[in-house]
Amino acid sequence: MNGVKVENLLINYKTLEKFKRFKEYGNQELSMYEDLQNKFIENNSKSPFYGVYIGENLIARMSLYEVDKKYDYYFEPQQDYVAIxxxxxxxxxxxxxxxxxxVDFAKSFTLPIKTSPRINSHGFWEKMGFDKAHYEMERDLGENPLIWLPAGVKEKETHPAE
Incomplete structure (x- = not known):
């Protein structure tokens, strides 16, 4: 898509107003309005929020977090990754x-990506090249995560109980 640019959203009152539109007209369960309020620092330039504008209208948004490898349960060896x-x-x-x-913007970080898709969105994520994560954890977080791997990165393999 020519001319479409993903922007890091400033944490300020203007962005807060744009998020209200999503809460009212977007998917209620995905509202980031409360997230934004919780992280509110006027014009914080390093926010986890990204969006696409058409003119003055914010039409797409996501939270994108860089996760330290010490919290990695998905990749082998443990490594930093991005969570959408x-x-x-x-x-x-x-x-x-x-x-x-x-999603392409998130892939540009060239780190593995993990996401926990909402109901009925698996088809979208599969088109984007995401697969089910195969990992062992002490407890199921109920996430059913999907992952994307840049070239050369390996996913942890599950080992059946012996």
Whole structure:
């Protein structure tokens, strides 16, 4: 998509107002409005929020977190990775490639990516090259995570009980 750019969203009142539109017209369960309020520091330039604008309208957004390898349960050897959280495109703009643009931006970090997709979004993530994570954890977090691996990165393998 020519001319479409993913921007790091400033944490300020203007962004807070843009997020209200998502809460009212987007998917309620994906609202990042409360997340933004919890991290509110006027014009914090290093926010975890990214978005796509058309003119002055924020039409797609996501939270993108870099995770330290000490918290890695998905890749072998343990390594830093990116977690996509709450990717959302406003209904009037869905099916036009904006979600793909957001995912491609996350892939540009050239780190493994983990996401926990919402119900009925597995098809989208599969098109983006994500697969089910295979890992062992002491407890199931109920996430059903999907992962994407850049070239040369290995996923942890599960080992059946002997």
């Amino acid at each position: 959280w709450k990717l959302e495109v406003l209904p009037d703009y869905q099916g036009r490639g904006y979600g793909k643009t957001m």
